[in-house]
Amino acid sequence: MINMNNTTVAPLLRPASTVMSLDRLGSLSACRISFARSLLRQMARQRWQVQPVKFALDDDGFGQVIYRLQTAHTRYHIVVFSQELEDARRSDRVIADAWDLTFGLVEGDVEESLMQTLSENIPLQEAGRQHPSLLVISRANRSQRNFEKFVESLSKGEQPALGLLKTAGYLYRTTAVYGNGKFGIADYRQLQDNPDFKNPFSAQMAAVYVLRQFSIDQVEHIAARKSSEAATLDPGIKRYIGIGNSTGLGMAPFLINHPLLINQWILMRETALAAAKSELPCPSAHERLLALLRRAVTYLTESEIQDPDQDERNRTSAQELQMVTAWLEQVSTEPDLWTQLVEWAEAALSLETQELINSLLIELYPEQVDYLESSMATEETFELVPDMPLVQLKQLIETYFDWVLEEDYDSDDSRYWFWYRSMEKEEPRLGVRGIDDGMEKELALAIGPRVRAVHQALDDMLAVSPTALTIDYLMIHARDTDIVRRIQTMSSAHYGEIRANLLHRQMKPMHLLRTKLSFLGAARFDPRSDRWVRVTFFQGAPLLSELNAEPSDLQEFDDWMFATAPDPAMVGF
Secondary structure (H helix, E strand, O other), rough: OOOOOOOOHHOOOHHHHHHHOHHHOOOOOOOOOHHHHHHHHHHOOOOOOEEEEEEEEEOOOOEEEEEEOOOOOOOEEEEEEHHHHHHHHOOOOOEEEEEEEEEEEEOOOOOHHHHHHHHHHHHHHHHOOOOEEEEEEEEEEOOOOOOHHHHHHHOOOOOOHHHHHHHHHHEEEEEEOOOOOHHOOOOOEEEEEEOOOOOHHHHHHHHHHHHOOOHHHHHHHHHHHOOOOOOOOHHHHHHHOOOEEEEOOOHHHHHHHHHHHHHHHHHHHHHHHHHHHOOOOOOOHHHHHHHHHHHHHHHHHOOOOOOOOHHHHHHHHHHHHHHHHHHHHHHHHHHHHHHHHHHHHHHHHOOHHHHHHHHHHHHHOOHHHHHHHOOOOOOOOOOOOOEHHHHHHHHHHHHHHHHHHOOOOOOHHHHHHEEEEEOOOOOOEEEEOOOOOOOOEOOOOOOOOHHHHHHHHHHHHHHOOOOOEEHHHHHHHHHHHHHHHHHHHEEEEEEEOOOOOHHHHHHHHHHHHHHHHHHHHHEEEEEOOOEEEEEEEOOOOHHHHHHHHHOOHHHHOOOOOOOOOOOOOHHHO
């Protein structure tokens, strides 16, 4: 548990009014307590071993592969099904029904009968009858830009061009990674007491991490079958390969529907940042920050982003971080150096650069922040207090939902969008009110207008019954029970509500996607519209061979933030 009475850290927590603005949330970067980072540290610390136990691929790389994950507690298996797919059927859309490969994470052993069941259903994904021993199912498509070029180069005995990975840092791109009871797989409750996967999304991250190894193994296998002179990938290039992900609006409702969990994530990140800012700078931390800043600049400069807006944001951040680097190179290690840095960033630099700097400060102090990773989960229980005086309920809104009262929810611009669930695959969509179909299926994702309506109704009732209780109000307004429960509960969870009108014409849905993806550990944000984005996971991360070697220096093992391309002179070019 987090001791929020810490007299050093608590005053340094940023207010929710700052942190929970949608623009800032949409500028977050992954940090050392993001789930991908936390998982790999755990795997190394607990000496997990991951090995292929079945590798049955034909000359073209189609077939079945199984990787065994042996932990200190039990055994799991990643089962991969690779199949031929026509280019015309390859799609990142959630409505796709065929993929280059499908895979699942199984708890326990995979006997012949279970393997038969998995082979019949995992390739079908949502359409299959998935087995309850599955913790995760997913699917992925080859990068049309990279995969064949990698095979071609290796088959000639050559290393692939590094520029390919600067444009798309992966060989495969997932289009959905399902857990938590989706489509018949193991329910979230099954993982709550699981010592291996009790942290949020850790099972999903484990499956994606092993898929990265499969992508490497597969291209080397195909190249070797094409030519006896084939090369294997240089270790530096292997490290620079990640796993892509294509994500759309389906991710957005999670942030709204799980406010207590979001509060916990943000609180832990803010606590980590406060802990870092409370540390007295020393020469070694000063030099470490300079090294990280230089790496971040290289990462931003090397990343070739197709979206013009994000590309410009990256260029701006690279320039600003160079300014920060030049300044830090000239100043001494003063006791308030971190405070000076943060205040300068807040006053003069872009939001994205501010949050990059915050992530780098967190990176400096593993001993002070890594323990927070065990507190990223929480019980999501909304308590109703029926005997709360109505005047107190009104005060809660005015104190903790004051941002709601500042909005105009009656204008056309403020009600421009509506969220609804499509019939195709039960996925959230965004429509223009009064123009697009689907308004009859509108989802109540915009909390602000509902809280505002409750506040007005409370005013009206209190004018007549000043001593009324919450139960009196709900006897008349029973449909407001869920939002009243939310108001009462979230008054003590200040980082749980996104302070924005999610129906406003100027609302950017991409900010919602980036918020969650940053906590998962994604990098290389490259929006393809205002409603879906491509990202990369595990680029620069240690390889399975490094994990299996049981590294003694866990700090060095964990140092892979902001992956940069290997030196061509060092990889056989």
